[in-house]
């Protein structure tokens with residue numbers, strides 16, 4: 001028997017596998033493919049204070065070993081989430097995290113305060129790192145002072161587990177992680193997408209309406225892994241690692257680099273069952289390497 005349970009401070013996950021925001025809808029879209037209760041947690045779509053249409057089309061493009069997106073946080077707003085979506089998904093026997101996004105601090109605070117009232121939501125993931133929203137998002141996560149101020153204000157109203165999602169579009173991600181930790185974040189998740197761009201040489205047009213967008217998928221994995229390792233060496237709070245995880249081997253690499261849990265994003269579009277396959281694959285790895293507790297693998301990378 002192997003023990004896959006991990007604790008992100010007060011938040012207990014039956015295994016370290018979660019799904020990433022924006023790639024798993026509200027979970028309902030995946031009910032026909034997997035048993036959601038087999039996952040450690042799901043992070044639902046980016047939720048904002050008010051309804052957002054998102055960016056104009058085209059807002060997705062394929063790139064070598066990855067994809068670009070500029071969805072722009074399309075969602076119906078937090079009231080709709082609380083009144084309509086939450087009652088439909090609250091029975092899931094797993095941790096449901098709401099990804100809270102915003103363009104001004106007041107929006108983050110009001111949204112977080114409303115989610116705080118929902119019994120079956122044990123945590124939020126504060127998205128201070130969305131690269132596809134003109135007025136903000138990433139702007140908060142690319143500067144220590146503004147990252148600190150949004151975490152500080154949300155911490156005042158949000159009483160449960162506060163996970164802060166970090167942007168890779170910075171010079172030193174560990175400085176931002178330290179700022180979030182100092183203001184009371186319970187954990188950090190990284191990485192959000194890397195700012196990228198694609199052009200069609202024939203038409204001479206960019207492939208995205210917004211010209212630039214967020215790059216995700218296997219092409220970002222080495223960058224994400226490096227950042228998880230850097231942050232692991234800089235903070236004491238638990239880390240949730242993501243970026244290009246396609247299988248259990250990738251997930252194990254993030255855990256060895258210092259992640260206590262992982263999220264699967266783009267891979268859900270390729271195989272809707274990938275998340276539960278990763279749970280199984282981690283179990284097999286542990287049996288093969290005679291590791292009893294998953295926690296023994298966290299940060300257990302060896303020296304060269």
Ligand SMILES: Cc1cc2nc3c(=O)[nH]c(=O)nc-3n(C[C@H](O)[C@H](O)[C@H](O)COP(=O)(O)O)c2cc1C
Nearest residue numbers: 020021022046069127191192216217243244265266
């Ligand atoms: C289509 C799409 C939508 C996304 N929407 C969100 C979002 O609403 N909030 C957020 O924090 N991250 C969002 N992300 C970023 C992912 O959650 C994840 O951080 C990123 O894609 C890297 O992981 P991956 O390479 O496994 O996809 C989105 C990514 C994609 C591809």
